[in-house]
Amino acid sequence: MDTNQEKILEKAQERVIETLARNMDLYGITMSTGLLYGTLLFQDKSMTLDEMGEALGMSKTSMSTGVRTLMDLNMVEKIWKKGTRKDHYEVNLDWYQNFIDLFSVKWRHACEHNVHALKKSLQELRTLQQTEELTEEISERVDLSIKRIENGLEYYLWLSRLIDSFESHDIFQFVPKKENES
């Protein structure tokens, strides 16, 4: 039964697609966009926006925004096809790199913002602590705040180094891509 075989195949694909999509909120990706990614994943050809809309039963507009989200994370690439005016897209199959790009894009960004705010406030508080005569009560609160901020700063500097090790791929020295590899 040809149809039966196809059903098995598609069911197997759909399970994967749906599961992956459901867990992609960790990447800040919405479920529908996750489904789009999954759909592209099992395509041996690149897809156009119309084909995606067809496959998911959604509007072309949604496909456009979804595909852009995925491109921002380097999970999908635009492909040049001569002879057609439509844009073609296909998945970037290097999941390791996807993971790394995610961290680069999102976590690095947050990390920098946080470090900046922490440093700025830390400096203000240190100045306050040194230049002004503080009541004991205020002084204690300032001290505590400084301690908390220094504590957080230390962590974010660590996180930054961790992200460095992802970006440089040094992490693979520590956690190799394949388990039993020399």
Next chain:
Amino acid sequence: MDTNQEKILEKAQERVIETLARNMDLYGITMSTGLLYGTLLFQDKSMTLDEMGEALGMSKTSMSTGVRTLMDLNMVEKIWKKGTRKDHYEVNLDWYQNFIDLFSVKWRHACEHNVHALKKSLQELRTLQQTEELTEEISERVDLSIKRIENGLEYYLWLSRLIDSFESHDIFQFVPKKENES
């Protein structure tokens, strides 16, 4: 000016609180819950739900759910105070551990789900491939799907090992907590 000093202090705190909160969507944490975390961070005493609601100008119910979210991620702990019937909460100050717990709770969970789905579909497809007579067209699609799934599986097993290295704290051998530490 006592009031002026307090203003400087509070502004410094608020900058940190707001920045941290804003970037906590990476942890799957809503901004208000992030603000709650930040508020607790600069408290040298534990807080009750009522105090939190007071501090943030929000309902006690919201504080209840917010604090639960933070507890699920081990970012906040419930403290026993004798003499009062109210629950008291305070932040867990070990940010490294917070980060690790986040990965344990969320990423590990997603990882396991995905591995499970990938393995199940992989097995189905391998069975299909071996036991049935397939048309060439179907056979190719099955082969491609298997390749994609194996590829993803390899990545998730790596991710799983990465998370292991967080949970076991081995990661700190590779990326030390403090930069210039022997």
Next chain:
DNA sequence: AAGTACGTAAAGTTTTTTCTGAACGCTGAA
């Protein structure tokens, strides 16, 4: 046992996000 204080569940409201359909601008073809 009755009353009070507390945390949380449930239902409803408001706000935010996601999705769609229409309209626009651009590019290549006739």
Next chain:
DNA sequence: TTCAGCGTTCAGAAAAAACTTTACGTACTT
């Protein structure tokens, strides 16, 4: 130049999430 096909912007509709109010169950107090 005009027209058709494409991706995207924009405004509005639908769906989801966050927040609040009300109500409930439990545990301590009297």
